[in-house]
Amino acid sequence: MTELTELVIEGGNTLTGEIEIGGAKNSVVALMPAAILGNKVLIEKVPNISDVTNLKLILNYLGVKVTEENDNFLLDMSNIENKPFEEAQVSKLRASYYFMGAFLARFGKCEIYHPGGCVIGERPIDIHLNGFRKLGADIIEEDNKYTIIADKLEGANITLKFPSVGGTINIMIAATTAEGITVINNVAMEPEIDNVIELLNSMGAKIKREDHSIIIEGTKELHEGRVRVIPDRIEAGTYIIAGVLAGEKLKINNVNANHLTALMDILKEIGADIEIHDNYVIASKTEKLLPISVVAEPYPGFPTDLQQPLTTLLTTASGTSYITETIYENRFKNVEYLNQMGADIKQINDKQIMIQGPTNLTGSKVVSTDLRAGACLVIAGLIGNGITRISSIEHIIRGYEHLTDKLTKINANIKIV
Numbered sequence: 001m002t003e004l005t006e007l008v009i010e011g012g013n014t015l016t017g018e019i020e021i022g023g024a025k026n027s028v029v030a031l032m033p034a035a036i037l038g039n040k041v042l043i044e045k046v047p048n049i050s051d052v053t054n055l056k057l058i059l060n061y062l063g064v065k066v067t068e069e070n071d072n073f074l075l076d077m078s079n080i081e082n083k084p085f086e087e088a089q090v091s092k093l094r095a096s097y098y099f100m101g102a103f104l105a106r107f108g109k110c111e112i113y114h115p116g117g118c119v120i121g122e123r124p125i126d127i128h129l130n131g132f133r134k135l136g137a138d139i140i141e142e143d144n145k146y147t148i149i150a151d152k153l154e155g156a157n158i159t160l161k162f163p164s165v166g167g168t169i170n171i172m173i174a175a176t177t178a179e180g181i182t183v184i185n186n187v188a189m190e191p192e193i194d195n196v197i198e199l200l201n202s203m204g205a206k207i208k209r210e211d212h213s214i215i216i217e218g219t220k221e222l223h224e225g226r227v228r229v230i231p232d233r234i235e236a237g238t239y240i241i242a243g244v245l246a247g248e249k250l251k252i253n254n255v256n257a258n259h260l261t262a263l264m265d266i267l268k269e270i271g272a273d274i275e276i277h278d279n280y281v282i283a284s285k286t287e288k289l290l291p292i293s294v295v296a297e298p299y300p301g302f303p304t305d306l307q308q309p310l311t312t313l314l315t316t317a318s319g320t321s322y323i324t325e326t327i328y329e330n331r332f333k334n335v336e337y338l339n340q341m342g343a344d345i346k347q348i349n350d351k352q353i354m355i356q357g358p359t360n361l362t363g364s365k366v367v368s369t370d371l372r373a374g375a376c377l378v379i380a381g382l383i384g385n386g387i388t389r390i391s392s393i394e395h396i397i398r399g400y401e402h403l404t405d406k407l408t409k410i411n412a413n414i415k416i417v
Contacts, residue, residue: 255280320355363387
């Protein structure tokens with residue numbers, strides 16, 4: 001594979017036409033590991049992103065046959081093996097930790113290294129490990145490696161100290177084959193979790209959600225199953241924000257607006273020109289936007305993954321806006337580069353920034369420090385005057401499929417160099 005070096009964007013073009021949203025990154029990275037509990041599983045609407053490529057490599061290493069037809073993946077677990085994971089495999093993506101729960105449920109043992117992914121804070125996995133322990137697993141930690149073993153998994157009552165998406169899904173996967181009833185309390189409410197429940201239940205699992213709890217009745221063996229990946233609400237939100245900044249009736253298709261209520265409410269409050277329909281949104285450039293205070297918090301609150309793209313939008317609002325981050329402690333790395341492009345943003349503390357607008361952005365050489373910071377800078381480049389060059393774009397392609405193709409189709413001047 002050719003090394004990707006820079007995204008080059010010439011700003012100022014009006015974005016018009018239609019853009020198609022792919023399957024959700026945060027769903028598919030859990031669905032593929034969860035699928036190994038069955039024998040054959042069909043996953044539809046799989047996004048073409050590098051995290052999926054890395055998951056395919058891991059599955060192939062484990063002996064899983066992955067057959068692709070367009071964006072449909074058929075996983076055949078006939079020859080799957082319980083093998084220790086290699087550090088280089090799991091260091092490329094955070095979601096490799098879902099193999100912990102899947103291997104515990106299928107084999108009763110997992111040898112794996114600490115997961116990788118974007119550096120946006122400590123992101124400890126103690127919630128996952130404590131849940132495994134409650135189910136009866138023993139965990140040996142050596143340097144950067146975990147050996148997780150359970151002769152038998154037994155249902156338990158587990159209360160999460162924080163509604164972690166990864167912790168909720170991982171413990172739920174592990175509990176799928178545990179003997180008896182497992183109740184997980186204070187779970188995350190994100191729709192991607194329900195997508196995983198849908199897959200597991202199609203395979204014969206007995207899982208139901210009751211308010212902020214998930215109840216699992218253990219099943220010894222799972223069978224064939226299928227699922228369609230839900231639309232990526234973060235990709236959709238990113239392009240909707242771009243449309244509000246530079247669109248002319250830009251139509252964003254395959255959108256579940258019910259998954260984006262917090263963003264839609266904010267856009268309406270600041271006066272954005274958006275039309276919300278059953279499965280698409282139309283966004284147009286809005287000349288005068290109002291300032292706002294936004295708190296990024298667990299679903300159904302405003303998503304932390306859209307906090308950085310929203311920051312670019314608020315540089316154009318007339319007045320002082322505030323963004324407070326409650327999920328990750330290291331998610332303002334984009335601020336330095338937005339200021340370099342002409343924004344007026346001050347970091348008040350580790351959790352809050354103040355954005356003074358409106359300001360005009362000018363193209364510059366910037367760095368994509370993580371996935372969503374990269375998306376923020378892409379949007380900035382689209383509205384900036386002149387040329388923006390974004391390096392470290394491997395972070396961006398982890399979560400945005402066919403980025404340059406989609407943006408070029410709607411009249412953006414963008415290319416990979």
